[in-house]
Structure formats: C-alpha cells, structure tokens
Amino acid sequence: MSVLVYTENWDGLFKKQSFELVSYASAVAGMMNTKVTALSIGKVDAEELGKLGNWGAEKIINAVSDELTVFDSQAYTGIIADIARAEGSKVIIFSNNISGKALAPRLSVRLKAGIGAGVSKLPLSIEPFTVYKRTYSGNAFAHLVINSDVKILTLAQNSFDLTEKPTGAVPETINVSIDSSPVRTVVTDRVQQTGKILLTDAEIVVSGGRGMKSPDNWGPLVELASLLNAATACSRPVSDEGWRPHEEHTGQTGKMIAPNLYIAVGISGATQHLAGVSSSKYIVAINNDKDAPIFEAAQYGIVGDALKILPKLVDAVKGLKK
Amino acid sequence: MKILVCISNVPDTTTKIKFADGNTSIDTAGIQWVINPWDELSLTRALELKDDQANGVKSVTVAHVGPASSEPTIRKALAIGADDAIRINASASDAYYTAFQLAEVIRKEGFDMIICGIESSDFNGSAVGGMVAEFLGIPSVSSVSGIRFEGGSPLLTREIDGGRETVKVTAPFVAIVQKGIAKEPRIASMRGIMTARTKPVKVYEPVAADSLTTVAGFEKPAPRAACRYIDPENPAQLIDLLQNEAKVI
Ligand SMILES: Cc1cc2nc3c(=O)[nH]c(=O)nc-3n(C[C@H](O)[C@H](O)[C@H](O)COP(=O)(O)OP(=O)(O)OC[C@H]3O[C@@H](n4cnc5c(N)ncnc54)[C@H](O)[C@@H]3O)c2cc1C
Ligand SMILES: Nc1ncnc2c1ncn2[C@@H]1O[C@H](COP(=O)(O)O)[C@@H](O)[C@H]1O
Numbered sequence: 257m258s259v260l261v262y263t264e265n266w267d268g269l270f271k272k273q274s275f276e277l278v279s280y281a282s283a284v285a286g287m288m289n290t291k292v293t294a295l296s297i298g299k300v301d302a303e304e305l306g307k308l309g310n311w312g313a314e315k316i317i318n319a320v321s322d323e324l325t326v327f328d329s330q331a332y333t334g335i336i337a338d339i340a341r342a343e344g345s346k347v348i349i350f351s352n353n354i355s356g357k358a359l360a361p362r363l364s365v366r367l368k369a370g371i372g373a374g375v376s377k378l379p380l381s382i383e384p385f386t387v388y389k390r391t392y393s394g395n396a397f398a399h400l401v402i403n404s405d406v407k408i409l410t411l412a413q414n415s416f417d418l419t420e421k422p423t424g425a426v427p428e429t430i431n432v433s434i435d436s437s438p439v440r441t442v443v444t445d446r447v448q449q450t451g452k453i454l455l456t457d458a459e460i461v462v463s464g465g466r467g468m469k470s471p472d473n474w475g476p477l478v479e480l481a482s483l484l485n486a487a488t489a490c491s492r493p494v495s496d497e498g499w500r501p502h503e504e505h506t507g508q509t510g511k512m513i514a515p516n517l518y519i520a521v522g523i524s525g526a527t528q529h530l531a532g533v534s535s536s537k538y539i540v541a542i543n544n545d546k547d548a549p550i551f552e553a554a555q556y557g558i559v560g561d562a563l564k565i566l567p568k569l570v571d572a573v574k575g576l577k578k
Numbered sequence: 579m580k581i582l583v584c585i586s587n588v589p590d591t592t593t594k595i596k597f598a599d600g601n602t603s604i605d606t607a608g609i610q611w612v613i614n615p616w617d618e619l620s621l622t623r624a625l626e627l628k629d630d631q632a633n634g635v636k637s638v639t640v641a642h643v644g645p646a647s648s649e650p651t652i653r654k655a656l657a658i659g660a661d662d663a664i665r666i667n668a669s670a671s672d673a674y675y676t677a678f679q680l681a682e683v684i685r686k687e688g689f690d691m692i693i694c695g696i697e698s699s700d701f702n703g704s705a706v707g708g709m710v711a712e713f714l715g716i717p718s719v720s721s722v723s724g725i726r727f728e729g730g731s732p733l734l735t736r737e738i739d740g741g742r743e744t745v746k747v748t749a750p751f752v753a754i755v756q757k758g759i760a761k762e763p764r765i766a767s768m769r770g771i772m773t774a775r776t777k778p779v780k781v782y783e784p785v786a787a788d789s790l791t792t793v794a795g796f797e798k799p800a801p802r803a804a805c806r807y808i809d810p811e812n813p814a815q816l817i818d819l820l821q822n823e824a825k826v827i
Contacts, residue, residue, distance in 0.1 A: 354721050564810075
C-alpha cells in the first residue's frame with residue numbers, strides 16, 4: 257500500500273507546486289498510516305529528484321523512455337498505471353493542472369478508481385473516503401465520497417502549504433516500455449514564451465478590467481505587477497477587445513487561478529469572473545463604484561479612479577524596495 | 579467525418595445555488611437550465627467546421643446523458659444547428675457512469691471526432707472526456723483551444739504551460755476543449771428553432787455500469803470577511819496592510 261504522487265517536471269525541473277503536491281500526499285499518507293512514492297516521467301537529474309525527499313517522499317521513481325518525446329495521455333497513463341499497481345497504491349494524487357486534468361480521468365478508467373477533482377483540503381475522512389471539492393464553479397463545495405478501492409485526487413494549485421519533512425530518499429531511475437500504449441500524438445509545431453511568470457504559477461496577480469478604459473492605460477498596472485513579481489491578468493471583455501492577450505483572461509471561461517493575492521483593478525466582479533479567482537487567499541478591489549460586486553469578494557478595497565490610484569501604488573511599492 | 583459533441587445540462591451561470599434535503603441535493607426551483615458553456619462553444623466550432631464543405635464533415639450529433647427533463651436543452655442544441663441528437667435516459671450522477679454510457683453509444687454509432695468540454699460548470703469534474711477516450715481505447719487531446727482541418731484531416735491546437743502546440747492524432751479521438759475553441763456561441767435562428775422540432779432524437783436506455791462516487795452533502799463557501807476600505811487619497815496604506823497585516827507581499 258502507498259500513496260502515489262505524480263510530480264510533473266518541466267524540462268527536468270520541478271516547481272513549487274510539485275513540492276506542495278508532495279507535502280499534501282505526505283499528509284494524506286499520514287492519515288492512512290502509509291508512505292508516499294513520487295513518480296516523475298521523463299529524464300530528471302538525481303539532485304533535482306532528491307528535492308522531492310525534502311517534502312516527505314519516501315520513494316522517488318523517475319520513469320524514462322526514449323519513445324516518449326511528446327506528451328501523450330495514453331502512453332503516460334500506461335506508465336502511471338503500471339507503477340501504481342506495482343506499488344499497490346491506494347491513493348494517486350495529481351495537480352489539477354493541464355497534465356493532471358489530462359491524465360487523471362484516463363487513469364481512473366484504467367484502474368477503476370473514482371476521482372475527486374480539484375480538492376483544496378485534506379480528505380474529510382478516510383473511512384468512508386470523503387473529499388472536499390469545488391462544485392458549481394466555486395459557488396459550493398461537495399463532500400464527495402469515493403467508493404472504489406483505489407482513489408484519485410487532483411489538488412487545486414496553491415491550496416496546501418509546504419511542510420518540510422526530509423526523508424533522505426534515494427531516487428531510482430527505471431526504463432519503461434510503452435508497447436502497450438503506443439504514442440499516437442504527433443506535435444507539428446510549438447510556441448512557448450520564456451522568462452515570464454506564468455499566470456497559473458504566480459503568487460501575486462494584478463488584473464485589469466474594462467474600468468482601465470483603454471489599452472494605452474496598462475503601463476502602471478504592468479509596472480506594479482513587475483515590482484511585485486506578479487503576473488498580469490484581465491477580465492474577459494478586455495481580452496475580447498484585444499486590449500490584452502487571451503492567455504491573461506481569468507474566469508469561468510478563461511483561466512482558474514488561486515494566487516495568494518489578486519488585485520482587481522476596474523473589474524466589476526461578475527459571477528463568471530469571480531468563478532476563476534474566488535479561491536485567491538486575498539482579493540483587493542480598486543473600483544470607482546462603491547456598489548460594484550467585487551467589493552463583496554474583496555478583503556481590501558479602494559473606491560476611486562484606478563488611473564489615479566495605480567501610479568501612487570507604484571510609488572508606494574518602489575518606496576518599499578528602497 | 580462524423581462529429582459528436584457531448585453536452586451537459588447545467589444551471590445558468592448566474593444562478594444563485596441553493597440546496598435542499600438537508601444540503602444533500604440542489605434546489606431546482608426557479609433554475610434556468612442551459613447547455614454547459616464549453617459544450618455550446620464546442621457545438622459552435624463543430625458547426626463552423628461542417629459549414630466549410632472542404633472539410634468533409636458529414637454530420638454533427640449531440641449526445642447527452644440525462645432524464646427526459648433535459649429535452650429542452652437538447653432541442654436548443656438542435657436549434658443551433660446539430661443534425662440529430664442522442665439521449666441516454668439515465669441520471670448522470672457520477673463521471674465514470676456517465677462516460678461509460680457515452681462510450682457504449684459511441685461504439686454502437688461510430689464517430690470520428692468526439693468533443694467534450696474541459697469541465698461542466700456544475701460538477702467541475704474535468705473527467706468525462708478523458709474517461710470516454712479510455713473506455714474506447716482511443717487517443718485524447720486535452721486543453722484544446724483550436725480545431726481546424728488541413729488536407730482533409732484535423733489539426734488541434736493545445737495549450738501547454740506558457741505556450742501552445744499543434745497536434746495531429748489518428749481518428750477516432752476525443753478532443754477536450756477549453757478557451758479559444760470558438761469566439762461566441764452560435765445563436766439559434768428562427769428557422770433553426772422551427773426545424774429543431776422535427777430533427778431526430780434517439781433515446782437509448784442505459785446499460786449496467788458502476789458509479790464510483792457519491793455526493794454526501796454540499797456546503798456553501800465560508801463567507802469572506804467584510805471588505806476593509808482604504809482612503810483613496812492615501813493608497814500607500816494598502817501596500818502597508820498587504821505587507822504587515824495580510825503578509826502577502
Ligand atoms: C457564459 C459566460 C461566461 C463568462 N466568462 C467570463 C470569464 O471567464 N471572465 C470574465 O471576466 N468575464 C466573463 N464573462 C463576462 C462577465 O459576465 C462580465 O461581463 C465581465 O466579467 C465584466 O468585465 P469587467 O469587470 O472588466 O467590465 P465591466 O463589468 O464593464 O466593469 C468595469 C468596472 O470598472 C469600474 N470602473 C470604470 N471606470 C473606472 C475607473 N476610472 N477606475 C476604477 N474603476 C472603474 C466600473 O465601476 C465597473 O465596475 C462571462 C459571461 C458569460 C455570459
Ligand atoms: N451528462 C452528460 N451528458 C453528456 N456529456 C456530458 C455529461 N456530463 C459531462 N459531459 C461532457 O463532459 C465534459 C466535462 O464534464 P465534467 O467531467 O462533469 O466536468 C462536459 O463539458 C461535457 O462535454
């Protein structure tokens with residue numbers, strides 16, 4: 257028996273979310289009196305793998321194969337299923353991110369394991385196995401009972417604190433064959449931005465809405481974001497108008513994010529917008545309409561003209577840095 | 579090429595969610611039911627692909643697992659332009675069960691491209707699409723933000739962390755779609771609404787399948803603390819509070 261955690265790597269490196277995931281897996285394993293095995297697919301060097309041991313992974317497996325050059329959900333599922341069976345894993349944990357959402361459902365069918373998707377807390381109980389999961393796009397939470405022998409959880413990003421627990425585990429690399437699920441995905445082209453903080457990774461996000469009035473007014477917002485080491489985001493009308501790139505659109509039909517701090521500037525706070533940001537730990541609203549619904553979701557608010565307030569915030573943050 | 583769009587029937591996104599029976603079920607009184615927003619966009623894109631005859635899309639079918647009370651949502655999909663519909667007469671209480679039913683029908687009817695949304699706005703499971711693919715043993719491509727045809731075969735664009743890839747897969751396959759798939763949902767025309775009434779809706783009875791999960795109860799999110807207002811003449815105070823009170827910067 258064990259808890260298996262799938263620790264994705266990005267070109268051989270982990271992110272903070274990988275360690276959060278291991279911390280979470282370790283806490284779940286604690287509730288079940290068992291241990292954590294971490295699995296990473298694709299070549300990662302030993303030093304990087306060893307970091308997973310700082311957060312409670314007692315076994316660290318790196319599965320590699322020459323045949324795996326693209327992300328193919330069927331082939332990856334095959335590898336994870338084989339290792340889950342070999343480890344006798346009763347709970348398998350993914351991040352609720354792009355790859356987690358692609359893999360968890362396939363693995364669920366392969367292992368006949370029920371899924372708790374987008375959990376943001378430890379299980380409420382182990383017997384019966386009950387998890388706390390987001391439903392109705394954040395307007396409610398369900399107590400979901402997973403009745404199958406094996407359970408799969410996907411953890412919402414930034415929802416569990418890092419907890420140090422060094423194990424000194426020595427990583428092992430294994431060569432896997434993917435004959436049973438040949439790669440059927442062919443990638444013909446790829447574009448990737450580099451050097452920018454990804455919206456889904458950011459701990460602070462500064463976001464602008466239609467209240468910013470014009471794409472020409474984004475200068476101080478972007479400057480504030482860069483001073484705070486934050487990512488920039490926007491409401492849907494802003495990306496629809498082409499004021500900002502589509503990758504920045506947050507909300508029910510855009511990106512779902514849960515940073516520590518979300519600063520909403522000139523955003524009214526429509527339910528569809530809040531659906532994507534309401535899991536943020538703190539929300540700051542800057543809006544000239546004191547009745548805007550965003551203030552109901554916010555812990556800190558400023559009623560006033562964003563275009564006048566932003567430059568003052570920039571100055572205040574610059575003051576801090578001195 | 580035959581396209582299938584899987585549609586889920588969900589409360590309108592502005593609905594105030596209330597619960598009944600000691601918080602174990604949703605109170606359906608007064609709820610406006612709609613096609614799940616992602617599925618409406620999938621349908622729109624499927625119809626756009628069919629409009630261009632060079633793509634060789636023969637038909638666009640919608641499939642739904644749900645009771646007879648979901649018929650209005652299915653009719654709406656037909657009014658928007660789907661050629662025909664399939665309803666599996668069962669309550670979609672669990673993703674595994676739902677996907678099993680869909681896979682069974684897809685096996686019987688045969689489709690080349692199956693489109694599912696990244697998530698339903700009620701259950702937020704992000705599960706049914708991938709499960710359908712795995713039951714059928716066919717490829718799935720997720721986080722798809724674009725579908726087009728080149729030389730008669732589909733090319734998919736998928737989001738990756740910080741970028742995107744163009745991907746080719748062999749049909750049949752499942753595309754699990756998200757933002758970007760279509761701009762605005764297509765709206766039913768008057769003529770569409772008239773013809774929807776006469777379009778075929780095939781009803782299948784469910785096959786025996788397991789459910790792996792049950793909902794024991796619901797709760798509302800904990801109310802947030804009231805907003806603390808900062809003097810607009812002195813925004814620097816906000817920075818101070820974020821640093822020393824909230825400790826987030
Ligand atoms: C199915 C569906 C899905 C949707 N999905 C999303 C989604 O994912 N994300 C999303 O964002 N929206 C989504 N929407 C749209 C959503 O309903 C709102 O229309 C949208 O969020 C409003 O964007 P906004 O707040 O930028 O603009 P507005 O609602 O126009 O608000 C602008 C705000 O700026 C304030 N303001 C104006 N001038 C100033 C100033 N000088 N200084 C300070 N404040 C000022 C105003 O008081 C107002 O509150 C969706 C809608 C539907 C129907
Ligand atoms: N009852 C249903 N009938 C048909 N398709 C469904 C149903 N429920 C979910 N789906 C499809 O699966 C997608 C993801 O739903 P979910 O796994 O519930 O988040 C939806 O966007 C639909 O395409």
